[in-house]
Amino acid sequence: MNKHAWLLALLFLCTALSAQNPSRVTIKGAVIDTSGDETPLPTVMLLNPSDSTLVNFTRGDNNGAFSFKNVKNVPYLLKVSYVGYLPLQQHLPASATETNDVGTIRIKPITNELMEVVVRAAKATLSIRGDTIEYDASSFKVPPGSTVEDMLRRLPGINVDADGNISAQGKDVKRVYVDGKTFFGDDPKAATKNLGAETISKVQVYNEASEQSKLTGVDDGKDQKAMNLELKEEYKKGAFGKITGAVGTEERWASRGNYNRFNTKEQFSIIAYANNINQTGVNWEDYGEFKGQNTFNDYDNGDFGFGGNRNYYFGGEDSDVPFNNFDGRGFTENFGGGANYNFDNKKTKFNSSYFYNQTELTLDQSAFRQTFLQDSTFSNTDTSSRLDFRSNHSISSRFEQEIDSNNVLIIKANTRFSHNDARYNQAQYFTDNNDLPSNSLDINNDNLFDSWRLSGSGIFRHRFKKKGRSVAVSAGYNGSKSDGTENLFSLNRFFRATTITEQIRQLNVNDNTGQQLKSSLLFTEPLSKKWFWETFYNFARSNNKVNRQVVDPELNNERINDLSVFYDNTVLYNRLGSSIRYSNNGLNATAGLAAQNLQLDGAYSIDRDMPLLTDPIQRSFLNYTPNFDINYETPFNLWLGANYNYEINEPQLSDLQPIHNVNNPAYRIEGNPNLGPQRSHSMGLNLNYWNPASLSNVGIGAGLNLYDDQIVYNQTIEVIDSIGVRTTTRPDNVSGGNNFNLYLWSNFPIVKTKLTMNINGDANLGKSLSQVNSIENETFNKGFNIRVGFNATPTQKLIFGLNAGLRLNNISYSIQEEQNQQIKNYNVDASVKWQFLSKSFFESNFNYAVYRNDRFNFNQDIPTWNASVRRILGKQNRLEMRFAAFDIFNRRVSITQNATQNYVIRNIAGTLARYFMLSASYNMRGYENKINKNQWW
Amino acid sequence: MKQRIIVIALLLASAGVQAQEIEGTIRYLVTHNWSKKMAAVDYISKQQRERIAYMWGNRSEWKMFANMYITPTVTKYEDSEEKAEPDDEGYSWRKEVFMVKHDYAANTMQDVVQIFGKTYIVEDSLRAPEWKILNDLKEVAGHICMKASWTDTLKQQKVIAWFAMDIPISAGPERFYGLPGLILEVDVNDGGMLVSADKIDLKKITTELDLPKKLKAKKISEAEYLALLKKHMDQKKEEEEPPFWGIRY
Structure with missing residues (x-):
């Protein structure tokens, strides 16, 4: 190595000596327009000829004269640039004298039309490649559906005659290439007449040697114009996909596959899976590839105000695509598949997807349960088997339009059809305090359940001229309908009582409909750069009609009155609130108060057209709910947060029904029409620290809930002759x-x-x-x-x-x-x-x-x-x-x-x-x- | 090398004299794109990068403003208080401490930067990167600009800069500088970060060039700064994590 270096150095020295070039040189010259006009203050650069690296630069004087003093005497690429002129490059060999006068350099102006029309009006990039000038043709707006020919008519310096013959800078264009290749033969019009204008990104016009000189290799001076059309990146489409098949022992098998096609605006995907290895849905990676740009969504349900902040979410509860969320119990056989389409051109976002999935679960389990009473204890051992078939069809769509920079509209619609067919066998064995058997209960229930759900919502946001002032309005509809039948059979055997067996047969027919209309309004007013005032109003009206008819199949399907119910329940929700927000440099704090009114109306009868069982229940709850939230980001990677809010949860519908459910005679579930909402003080603290130098993280958090009115399930446990030990649960409010x-x-x-x-x-x-x-x-x-x-x-x-x-x-x-x-x-x-x-x-x-x-x-x-x-x-x-x-x-x-x-x-x-x-x-x-x-x- | 710096400094100074009339504020719109930044991290597998691009698409973009105050010899670049995104859902992040002050007459830099939350002031002489000058022209904010490129091997960045042929100041946004004209647009890693001048307001500059009086920052040289950066880049590569959190892109 060393030897070589010496040799090289020696060689250099020899060359230098023999050429006798000075080591330093002064380069000077002057820049002038080709027509002789002065070009004051031109920029002159010295580049490395091998890779165009900038070595030195200067600016000429008012007459265009420039000089580089005392620069290294090596070959350069001399480059002159001047606004409105074509950049000029010329090779400059190492100089034999101490002053290298390059003389007058004449620069050529860029034609006015190229400058004004291409660069200034269309904002296109002008690229000079030797004798070729190319520019971004997509900057020229043409009506949709136009051909390349229509577009060429608009381009400066290019003429297209009535027959479609093209000329550039006065010379006929003999050849048209697409991405450098000839397009369907020699006719230059084939490409320009057939290709759509929207497919082209760049137009390049250059001189091409004639066929004659290409053959002979001798330049005959008869250059002809040629044109190259470069295709847009997005019309170079992409596709990906994968497929898996698997077989195993114990009759196990699995298969899945997905296929995606996309360009820069559109994504289309299909996915399918089938297995009996307990994969009940897709994993996150598959989900992301299926949903594409719609994987992450603005969590924007239009419920403005506290707790309604916009966040990104991934899939989630309401996802139309099932995730693999098997809980580890039983055996499942699963099938699923769907298709998804996304469109996004930044202004308009649209997506729509369909998914079908089904799971059949076979589950055998045993449970041991011990219940404590004040002075005694009893136990039951259950063995149960369940065969459960569920299927869903889901369709979801979302449309977002940025009308202009101040107005955005979002419309969403989802629907789902579900079917459930379940068979359930349970054998319960009860023992008392002394571990002596008391009775056994066999339950045999069949359920058939079909439901349909539709939800749609729209959100409109408007930003006012005043920065920070905005208004948002939302409206939504949720509808659901379900029909089900439950066929119940139970056999109760007693070991010590006078009655030996007790048998119950029951048929439940359920028919439920639910409708919800809601709307929200949010107004934000900036008080200063850091302070904002927000006011919101939420309205929702939910109506549910539940019809549960219980009949006895042993008695000609006669209705069992004390188990049958029809109830019509309406919840009216109104909330008006206001908050003050401070946000500046990592400190974000909100304090607000809302008044919330819940109005519950319920009417109960045995069947739809029967007289009411009780007077209609009308209850109204007014609550003031304060809300505080503070987040602070310190300068040293420590984040602190604290929040308090008063939470109100309305009671579930099933908890309000004034009738008991006896699908299991040993376990009665009763409703409580007088149940009030659950109210609690909820507060939290959290701290996160990240040390990027040591790559360590720490997070600590605490949360506290104090209940004013908690919904709890009180139990009455009694020994009933015909049943044995019977547990009855009933919801009620309790504080503490x-x-x-x-x-x-x-x-x-x-x-x-x-x-x-x-x-x-x-x-x-x-x-x-x-x-x-x-x-x-x-x-x-x-x-x-x-x-x-x-x-x-x-x-x-x-x-x-x-x-x-x-x-x-x-x-x-x-x-x-x-x-x-x-x-x-x-x-x-x-x-x-x-x-x-x-x-x-x-x-x-x-x-x-x-x-x-x-x-x-x-x-x-x-x-x-x-x-x-x-x-x-x-x-x-x-x-x-x-x-x-x-x-x-x-x-x-x-x-x-x-x-x-x-x-x-x-x-x-x-x-x-x-x-x-x-x-x-x-x-x-x-x-x-x-x-x-x-x-x- | 040293000689070259001196020459450039002299030239810059002389250029400055000719451009005495230029003084004012340039507002840059800075567009960050997370999935495009990920696309340039070559040690994360191609499959993962493609999946990120497919899933995030246009949603991985966020915008902000930055200002550059220019005088013929001294310039200062910093993030703007002004928000580029509509702030009707405003959450305010802590502003990163970032100020780039260059004196092209004295050939010095005073760049206040943050690495992993620690603030440093890089005080050194100016040493321009080896820009390649290309033959493309386009208009940015009313000025005809010429294209230049540079590959930052340390930060793994492919930089395209557009410099104004008629504003003879060698400054630019972020920490880019050293071209024969003012850099009005910079594209890093094919849209990972796009900094583009969108408003030029020529008027007398008063106190905008001053660095804040209360500035707690450790003084380091450019070489020390690059060493810190290199350590970080190497570590992230080893961890197979993207290198751009915790440092200025």
Whole structure:
């Protein structure tokens, strides 16, 4: 290396000496117009001839004379630029003398029409490539449907005669190319007459050597004009998609696929899936590719005022596309598919999608439940099986038009048809205080349910001339209708009573309709640059008609009057509020007050045309709801927030009906027509800190709810001769309950970029009050949850994860303190992703879960281990083969433990255990040939 | 190298003399596009970047204003108080501390920047990047501009600048400078960030060029600043995370 360098240096020296060029030079000259006019103060640049890098620049004097003093004597590209003139470039070899006088440089003006029409009027970029001048033709507006020929007529310097013959700068254009290629033969008119003007981005006109000189290689001086039309990027369409098929042991199979086509304005996609491996919907990645630009939406339901802020949301409750949200219990067979179309040209956004999905669930589970009374306890053991078929058709559309910069209109419409067919068998076995059996209950219910829902809304926003002043109006309609029949059968067997068996048959026919009309208004007035005053008004009128007719099939389908009801319920909601907002440099605070009126009207009868059972119920609630919210962003990456509001939730319709539901004779659900809304003080505090230098995060938050009027479900538990132990629940309002929660999360590196640790914890403390047989029971619930995890990436091809969690739940009951108990769930999870060959991956996950409740001596451990190997094939990585083993130990079941109010329940359900699966996938875009540290969708 | 700087400084100074009449405020509209910024991060897989572009589309854009105060020799660029987005749903983010003050006569910079929430003042001499001059012309805010390009290998940015042929000041928006005319438009990474002059208001400048008196900032040199930046860029690459949060794009 060194030797070479010396040699090179020597060589240079020799050349320099032999040429005897000075090392420094003064370059001078003058710039003048081709017609001899003066061009004062021209810009003159010295560029590196190899890559046009700017080395030096200067400005000429009033006569156009310029000089570069004492610059390095190397070859340059001398470039002259002057407003209104074509930039001129000329090669400047190294000079033999100390002064290099380049003489007079003549620059050519840009024709007036190019300058005025192209650059100034159409704002198009003018590009000079040697003798070619090209410009962005899309800047010239032509009516939709115009051909390229129509557009060319508008371009300066180009003439098109009646026959479509083109000439540029006075010379005939002999050839027209499209993206540099001849377009359907030699006729230059073929392209210009047939291509749409909107497909062209650039027009280039240049001199082309004649055919003769192309053949001979000798320039005959007979240059001819040629034209190149460059196609717009967006007309170069794109498409992607993938398809997967998989078969496994235990009769397992799965398949799914999606296909998308798009250009810059439009996106179209289709998706389909089918499986019996408990994938009940799409995952987030599939959802994003299906919805495209409509994945993220303005959460704009038009309910202005407190709690109605605009946010981005992803999918969500109301999503028309089902997510894979299987709860881990049972076996499902799933089918689904849909199509989506998006249009977006920045001013107009439109999208529409259709989706169908169905899931058939087969679920066998057993539950153990113990209920505490003031002086006794009883238990029941249930085994149940459920066959549940659900299907949905959803259509959703959204239209947004930016009318101009001050007016925006949004219209949304969604509809959904649902069908549900469920069969339910349950065997309950009751034991008393002394663990002696009392009775058993067999329940056999069939449900058939069809429903239809429609919702539509419109939002209009107007911004006034005064900056910050705006008004928004919204209107919406929601309608729903459902029909259902429930065929109920129960058989109650007693072990110690005089009645030995009791049999109930019942047929319920339900017919519900709901309609809601709502509207909101929001007015924002800026008080200054930082202070804003907002006033809003919300109105909603909801009407529900519920008709539930219960008949006895044993008695010629005669109506059972005390179980049948028709009720017509109207809720009128009015809210008027106002708030003051301060927002400046990271500090945002709002304080406001609203007056809210809820008016409930209910009329109840046995059937639609029957006399009312009671006088119509009319209740009105007026509440003043204050709201405070403050967020502060400190200069050192610390965010603080605090909020308070008075929350009001109207009672659910089913809680208001003055009739009981006895689908299970041992568990009666009663409504309470006098139930008032739930009201609570709700407050929260949160803190987030991010340290970008050490790459660590901390978040702490706390929330407190104090109930003024909590809706609770009081229980009456009695022994009825024909039923055994019967529980009746009835909702009522009670004050004094509360709930406090605290959370903490943090992640930080132990070894930067190699090993990170994360901690998550939360605590929940709550007091709930309810009555059991008219005696007040205070239940205190203390829940703790902590999770610690490590993530290691020793190399780009290996990722380890390890985390452990502990969940504790302490419950104490005031009516029977000896029943206080602790539920424990432990969980350890280890995972690895390893790219062991350039295109081969190994992925594995091991989980060990422990479920414990010492009071019942319950202790169960469940280890689950999944592992898979996959390999990407093909030059473009488009094929993937995968072999996966699920639950290798064959131990998977679903266990949930829960304790509230005056009972504790444990549920064990069977689900998909060990199976092996082989899958093949094809991806048009190719599979990623690496392990991703982060999933950016 | 040093010699070149001196030459440029001299030239700039002489250019300044000729352009004495130019003094005023230039308002730039700054358009950020998150999915286009992601598209330029080459260590995030192509599949993920394509998916982001497909899902975000036009929704990943936000706009703001910045002002540049110019005199023939001294310029200062900073974010504007004025909001470019309609603020009827206003949430005010903390304003990033960012001020770029250049003195082309003295050939010095005083750039107040924030990295990860810490404020620094970069005090150094001006060293223009190696711009390539291209043969394209277009009009920006009423001025005919010529195209120049530069590749920032440290920040992984492809920069296209348009400089006015008739405003002989070598300044520009953000930290871009060093062309024969005032830069009126900059496009970074094909629309990741587009800074375009939209209003030129020529009038006498008074106190606008002053840096705030209460300024808590650590003094560093350009080399130290670049070293901090490099450390950050390397770390983000290792983490496979986008590098543009926490630093000025």
